[in-house]
Amino acid sequence: MTDYKISKLYIHPIKSLHYVEVESFNVVENGAEFDRQWMIIDENDRFITQRTVPRMALIQPTIQEENLVINIPQEPPRVHDIEEFEGEPRIATIWKDLCSVVEVSSETSEKLSRFLDTPVKLVRMDPRSSRKLNERYTGDNHRHINFQDSQPFLVISESSLSVLNSKLKEPLPMNRFRPNIVISGSIEAHDEDKWKEIKIGDLSLQFSKLCTRCTITSTDQETGERKDREPLTTLKTYRMTDKGISFGAYFIHQNFGKITLGDTVEIQQ
Numbered sequence: 553m554t555d556y557k558i559s560k561l562y563i564h565p566i567k568s569l570h571y572v573e574v575e576s577f578n579v580v581e582n583g584a585e586f587d588r589q590w591m592i593i594d595e596n597d598r599f600i601t602q603r604t605v606p607r608m609a610l611i612q613p614t615i616q617e618e619n620l621v622i623n624i625p626q627e628p629p630r631v632h633d634i635e636e637f638e639g640e641p642r643i644a645t646i647w648k649d650l651c652s653v654v655e656v657s658s659e660t661s662e663k664l665s666r667f668l669d670t671p672v673k674l675v676r677m678d679p680r681s682s683r684k685l686n687e688r689y690t691g692d693n694h695r696h697i698n699f700q701d702s703q704p705f706l707v708i709s710e711s712s713l714s715v716l717n718s719k720l721k722e723p724l725p726m727n728r729f730r731p732n733i734v735i736s737g738s739i740e741a742h743d744e745d746k747w748k749e750i751k752i753g754d755l756s757l758q759f760s761k762l763c764t765r766c767t768i769t770s771t772d773q774e775t776g777e778r779k780d781r782e783p784l785t786t787l788k789t790y791r792m793t794d795k796g797i798s799f800g801a802y803f804i805h806q807n808f809g810k811i812t813l814g815d816t817v818e819i820q821q
Contacts, residue, residue, distance in 0.1 A: 556817035558752065559710060560726060560734035565620060566674070567591035567699045568601035570612040571727050571773060576812035579755060579805050582697050583704030584732050586615050586634070590656065591646070591699040592664060595671040599646040599699065602768045605668055609776040622660065622674075624667050630660045641678045646699055652681035685804070695804060703760050703802035706731045707744050712799065715741040719786050727773045728783070729765075731800055735817055742791075744801045749820040755809035764796035 562571050567588045578585040592608070594600050602608045612623040615634070622630040637654040644653045653675035655661060661673040677683065677698060685695040686702065697704055708731040717723035726734055735744070750757040765787065771778045787797045 554737065554816065554818055556735055556737035556739065556819060558733060558811060558813055558815045558817060559736035560731075561811060561813060562727070562730070562732055562734075563587040563615075564730060565589055565613040565615055566611070566622070567599065568603075568608050568768070570609055571730060572614055573727075576810060579807075579809050579811060581695070581808075583700060583805065584811075587704075587732060588697075588699040589634075590620065590674060590676045591644075591653075592668075592672045593644045593653070593675055597642055597644045599644065600670075600672065602771050603766055605670070606771045606778050607668060607776045609771055609773045611664070611667065620656075622664075624663055627663055627667070630657070630663065632656055632660070635679070637676055637679075641681070642675075644675060646683075647701065649683060651683050651699075652678035654678050704805055705733060705757055705803045706763055706800050707733045707735065707750065707757070707803050708800040709739045709741070709744050710734060710736045711739045711741045712744065716783055716787065716799070719790075720782060722782075724769075724783055725773075728769050728771075729800060730768065733811065737817075743819075745798070746821055747801070747819050750803060751818040751820070752811055752815050753809060754807070755811065756806040757803035758806055760802040760804050762793065762795065762798040763800040763802055764793070765799050769799075 561574050563584050563586055564571055565586050591599050610625055614621045618634055620632045620634050637656055639655045641652045641654050643650050656674045656676055665672050682696045685697050708729055713726055748759050769783055791798050
């Protein structure tokens, strides 16, 4: 009998803004419901993230009933129906993908531009379009995703963070790594790298690839500050691969369901 449990769940409604810790989420076609369903693009219609704009961490989106609520510092909350958009579709770039997107609200885009001190637009996927998951990772499972970097679910064990924190001068919270699912229990650090399948009730998640880390892990998600290169400097000493520094693993859902804090997790290796 496994003692593996779901200990934390996160969604990130607007890509690279502040995280939202939740008690449960539905697993739908594109991954965790509402995760990275919106993103911010620059004046060249290319996505932007905390990699270049750490201040994005200070903007707090939440999902309240059927609304996306955006809290921009020193501004009244911006409330939008989750299906809201205006204007004509445009092509935006996220990594190597070209996506058809629509602006949510020009007024909200202006307020975000003012706070971030650069011209931006808040967009969502064009409801008449979709973004396919790279078939290199899907096999026969033809999934679609929102604006995640590449995969629907990022999974990290508490043990992996515990080992990292034992090597750091100042321990870091899990939110630095922006996972969807955190698992506790008698797990060896980084065992998630070796899991072939995670089963949570009737829900099945299959391993896709390791997650390589970037400078966002060096950004304090509560202050938007980036003081140094930690945890990347330390991770480089023991988590370096031919693809880069890895921490956490990506998984792809094989079916749909619901994940709730405290759910028991079964592992196939």
